Amino acid sequence: xxxxxxxxxxxxxxxxxxxxxxxxxxxxxxxxxxxxxxxxxxxxxxxxxxxxxxxxxxxxxxxxxxxxxxxxxxxxxxxxxxxxxxxxxxxxxxxxxxxxxxxxxxxxxxxxxxxxxxxxxxxxxxxxxxxxxxxxxxxxxxxxxxxxxxxxxxxxxxxxxxxxxxxxxxxxxxxxxxxxxxxxxxxxxxxxxxxxxxxxxxxxxxxxxxxxxxxxxxxxxxxxxxxxxxxxxxxxxxxxxxxxxxxxxxxxxxxxxxxxxxxxxxxxxxxxxxxxxxxxxxxxxxxx
Amino acid sequence: xxxxxxxxxxxxxxxxxxxxxxxxxxxxxxxxxxxxxxxxxxxxxxxxxxxxxxxxxxxxxxxxxxxxxxxxxxxxxxxxxxxxxxxxxxxxxxxxxxxxxxxxxxxxxxxxxxxxxxxxxxxxxxxxxxxxxxxxxxxxxxxxxxxxxxxxxxxxxxxxxxxxxxxxxxxxxxxxxxxxxxxxxxxxxxxxxxxxxxxxxxxxxxxxxxxxxxxxxxxxxxxxxxxxxxxxxxxxxxxxxxxxxxxxxxxxxxxxxxxxxxxxxxxxxxxxxxxxxxxxxxxxxxxxxxxxxxxxxxxxxxxxxxxxxxxxxx
Numbered sequence: 001x002x003x004x005x006x007x008x009x010x011x012x013x014x015x016x017x018x019x020x021x022x023x024x025x026x027x028x029x030x031x032x033x034x035x036x037x038x039x040x041x042x043x044x045x046x047x048x049x050x051x052x053x054x055x056x057x058x059x060x061x062x063x064x065x066x067x068x069x070x071x072x073x074x075x076x077x078x079x080x081x082x083x084x085x086x087x088x089x090x091x092x093x094x095x096x097x098x099x100x101x102x103x104x105x106x107x108x109x110x111x112x113x114x115x116x117x118x119x120x121x122x123x124x125x126x127x128x129x130x131x132x133x134x135x136x137x138x139x140x141x142x143x144x145x146x147x148x149x150x151x152x153x154x155x156x157x158x159x160x161x162x163x164x165x166x167x168x169x170x171x172x173x174x175x176x177x178x179x180x181x182x183x184x185x186x187x188x189x190x191x192x193x194x195x196x197x198x199x200x201x202x203x204x205x206x207x208x209x210x211x212x213x214x215x216x217x218x219x220x221x222x223x224x225x226x227x228x229x230x231x232x233x234x235x236x237x238x239x240x241x242x243x244x245x246x247x248x249x250x251x252x253x254x255x256x257x258x259x260x261x262x263x264x265x266x267x268x269x270x271x272x273x274x275x276x277x278x279x280x281x282x283x284x285x286x287x288x
Numbered sequence: 289x290x291x292x293x294x295x296x297x298x299x300x301x302x303x304x305x306x307x308x309x310x311x312x313x314x315x316x317x318x319x320x321x322x323x324x325x326x327x328x329x330x331x332x333x334x335x336x337x338x339x340x341x342x343x344x345x346x347x348x349x350x351x352x353x354x355x356x357x358x359x360x361x362x363x364x365x366x367x368x369x370x371x372x373x374x375x376x377x378x379x380x381x382x383x384x385x386x387x388x389x390x391x392x393x394x395x396x397x398x399x400x401x402x403x404x405x406x407x408x409x410x411x412x413x414x415x416x417x418x419x420x421x422x423x424x425x426x427x428x429x430x431x432x433x434x435x436x437x438x439x440x441x442x443x444x445x446x447x448x449x450x451x452x453x454x455x456x457x458x459x460x461x462x463x464x465x466x467x468x469x470x471x472x473x474x475x476x477x478x479x480x481x482x483x484x485x486x487x488x489x490x491x492x493x494x495x496x497x498x499x500x501x502x503x504x505x506x507x508x509x510x511x512x513x514x515x516x517x518x519x520x521x522x523x524x525x526x527x528x529x530x531x532x533x534x535x536x537x538x539x540x541x542x543x544x545x546x547x548x549x550x551x552x553x554x555x556x557x558x559x560x561x562x563x564x565x566x567x568x569x570x571x572x573x574x575x576x577x578x579x580x581x582x583x584x585x586x587x588x589x590x591x592x593x594x595x596x597x598x599x600x601x602x
Binding site (some may be wrong): 025027028030031032034035036038039040041042044045048056057060061102103105106108109110113114115116117118121124125127128130131132133134135136137138139140141142143158159161162164167191192193196217220221223224227228238239240242243246253256257260263264267268271272275278279282283284 | 420
């Protein structure tokens with residue numbers, strides 16, 4: 001201690017000392033193995049997807065000698081993969097759009113407009129939130145069948161056009177929003193719709209982004225409903241198609257992993273691009 | 289408020305009283321209100337409320353979902369009590385839930401605590417933990433099918449290397465359900481971490497500083513200060529994960545199809561078999577209603593216990 005002012009530390013020592021304090025936080029010894037463990041299934045999928053079948057089964061496992069891009073082409077030509085991608089894109093786009101419009105309109109009405117029957121309607125809406133999907137599965141199938149929508153993309157769209165959860169979420173947003181701006185506009189003679197479009201829509205960015213992300217994820221990952229509502233391979237969504245592909249290529253792991261990788265790529269890219277918004281949305285789905 | 293402008297069109301001016309104005313506002317609000325909610329009410333009514341009632345009716349019928357059903361009273365529910373396959377599916381679901389939920393909640397708590405700091409490389413660690421959340425159930429199940437493949441899977445290769453014999457995983461009746469737990473924990477851990485990290489933001493640094501000044505170690509402060517403050521998040525997670533665990537289906541469908549020898553047949557998978565393989569729509573609806581009731585009861589108990597547990601912290 002007392003020697004410190006007399007003999008200054010050598011530059012190397014200073015450098016090493018600073019490094020020791022800054023860089024190897026002990027938490028890395030915990031977090032590095034943990035994150036590698038979490039990434040293992042994905043990395044292993046990636047490696048297998050670009051290997052030959054022999055390489056995938058070699059012992060011990062190793063990186064492939066050359067990248068087998070042909071696996072992806074084989075998936076694309078050997079299955080209606082393009083159909084699955086387009087179908088999923090159509091269904092999720094339509095469902096997200098309609099949810100944004102219908103949930104925000106209804107959420108606004110339930111939060112702000114006083115009218116007869118709103119309390120009852122809102123209560124019934126909340127009741128449906130508690131019902132597990134398996135309860136309504138069979139009757140919903142019969143209803144969709146009576147519309148002639150079985151094995152049709154409409155079967156995946158119509159029942160999802162609006163969600164009770166989305167309405168509830170938007171209502172919570174409007175309840176928490178100070179009403180001053182709207183009241184001023186109302187006194188100036190603006191109609192309800194005018195207030196909604198001109199004043200509220202510009203304020204709804206964050207909750208609408210959350211609603212869009214949560215709706216998109218739930219549609220993209222939905223499995224049970226497409227499984228019972230769709231039969232033809234060319235009408236399937238990505239997840240359903242992937243499961244039939246899995247059934248047909250039980251041990252053809254390279255093709256299977258190539259298909260799985262391609263099926264997840266759009267969501268993973270979107271997630272990496274908007275990680276902050278994704279995480280916030282998922283967190284708010286839970287907390288409110 | 290009291291100034292009323294003349295209606296357009298030059299109608300004769302009449303003294304307006306407050307009730308008529310109010311009535312006009314009320315009318316326009318009723319109209320606007322119902323206009324705004326009517327598409328929602330129609331759709332939720334048709335695809336939310338009608339099916340709930342319909343399923344209840346179905347549960348008292350024999351119904352193959354093609355020809356009109358016949359009324360059988362409580363027979364479906366009585367049959368459930370003496371159906372060994374149903375009892376087995378209930379047992380599997382309970383075992384799965386009792387392992388999955390605690391592992392996921394405790395794991396998420398510890399990982400969230402580890403991730404809640406400013407060190408280099410944190411962005412990478414977070415991505416690694418969060419990516420499984422957006423990975424679909426089908427993709428998760430397909431990846432783990434390969435990872436846990438008894439012959440060529442990476443996990444068996446690794447086990448062999450350290451001198452442990454190859455395991456059957458999804459093909460071994462004693463290991464299949466545990467393999468499902470492992471796979472679904474991988475898929476859900478990040479969700480729990482997200483919830484806990486959001487909750488950790490609201491734990492005030494002052495409290496932790498105060499604890500440190502009182503001579504509390506960081507480790508004790510975590511368990512005695514932070515964990516109790518996270519009680520609402522824990523309660524939410526336990527309820528949410530339990531609800532989802534009781535409805536497990538996708539991963540089972542893709543990996544084991546309920547096997548081997550029924551060791552992973554969970555309630556919803558059994559419901560699916562009854563409805564879409566044996567075409568017992570009535571019986572499947574009865575199973576669905578029992579599941580519904582079970583979820584309601586379990587959630588109510590968890591809420592009651594949770595409230596008592598976090599008593600005194602709002």
